[in-house]
Amino acid sequence: MIPILPGVFMDETKKGKRFYTKNLLPGKVVYGERLLRNPAGELREWDVFRSKLGAALAKGLKELGCNENNYVLYLGCASGTTVSHLSDIVGKKGVIFAVDISPRSLRDMVFLAQERKNIAPILADANHTETLSQKIVGVDLLVQDIAQRDQVRIFLKNFVLVKKGGLGLLSVKARSIKVGVAPKVVFAQVRKDLEAQVDVLQAIALDPFEKDHMLFVCRMR
């Protein structure tokens, strides 16, 4: 078991690589993940099939842009699978602003937030920066996983909320942007649109964990 990124551990076994974060609330399971006892503390397995960031780790993500005590803006957080691991990483003094448009998904996030106390759930449209602005402060990292046609525009619009040098992780599903066009073509256009304003540090294809999905790791120029 070795630390590969701040707060993230990897274990390589015959069955492949497994990733873990240190459980903020030892003994509590969030989504049915495996718990492991370790000299570092209790570890929670980061399921690479259920979390896009987890899949990216398995496909060689070099930088997560997330450290202890960081503030993270997560657009499209859904029920909280990935957020729970970011919550582990930022620890008691960090904050995850978990934004989603669906009350039903956010309900599970509220339960999670009431336990962990470092998650601020927000019911809002990621496009409405005005509404968001009244509930957050400047952040260290932006993560976005929204299935909308103009998600690149929304991503770039919200990137100003990230401090200088902070990363932005954009998870893109080819079909959300354009149906019927080859994914390769869609992703090439996404990259082009991103590079107009940011540097793309890494572009990771998430298969076999997610079909026709790509994660773009960006930094503001």
Place this chain on the structure above:
Amino acid sequence: MTALINHDCGVIIIQDTQITHIDLFTEKTTKNDLLAKARQKYAGAKENIPTPAQLHALRPKIPSNLLVERALAETIASIRNAVKKDVLVIQTIKAHDDLTKQINALAKRLREWYSFYLPELSRRHDDIGVFVEKLLTFDKEQLLTELHVSREVSMGADLAKVDVDPIKDLARTISSMKQLQDHYEKYIDELMQSACPNLLSLTGPILGAKLLEAAGDLHRLSNLPSSTIQTLGAEKALFKHLSGAASSPKHGLLLQHPMVQKAPFNKRGKMARFLANKIAIAVRVDYFGGNTYEGITLKDQLEKRL
């Protein structure tokens, strides 16, 4: 130049681009109190929401636990307020569909089991509702007479009461599930009367509820173009068409509407399109508020067109 920044965690005063004063929430103050106090003290100040630059500057000044607390309080209230009538309609129609699946599964079992006792009855009645009613209301003698079958010719065994009763209990369960479905249909009708009467008068409760389910909620349904409404439920065919491998689907859920079902095959596409067009209008009237007679007017227009 003085600006008053309105943030969920408190009120911030900015003078000449510098943050001069912050009033954070405590348990004893409400947002309106803080705002009122600040407006008084800094009369004439411009009121704004925070800019990104200000949000970066505010980060060290607002404690993290306050950010979490305030977000939680707001979100909990928003989630509570998000439960509207269309949510209830959708849950009810989902329950209705779940019941249909269970009724069909139990019906198969009932038929097979009962047929050891009187197979002729199951063969005679295709409709499970009628089958169950006959089974529960009449005894074997009466049923044999009704079926015009004599005791010697029937392939059913003479089971004792203790063996027939468990079968009848299963029939009773199916019967009560069917009653629950009828009850739900009436309940959906009532809900839609108040939430979306125009959609209701065009489609009826079940189809209307299914359209709501497919769209997610009334708001989303009201935003859909009529071409999408026409093909809701035919996603497989639609995407096949979009990828070039097939012609466009004529209808999805709308096929369940009597006007589309009864139309001759070569007119079905047209009928589905007209229906979808009127439904789109009706739903917009329902969501944005308008004349409750629209639904009936639209239906008349449709019928005249026929």
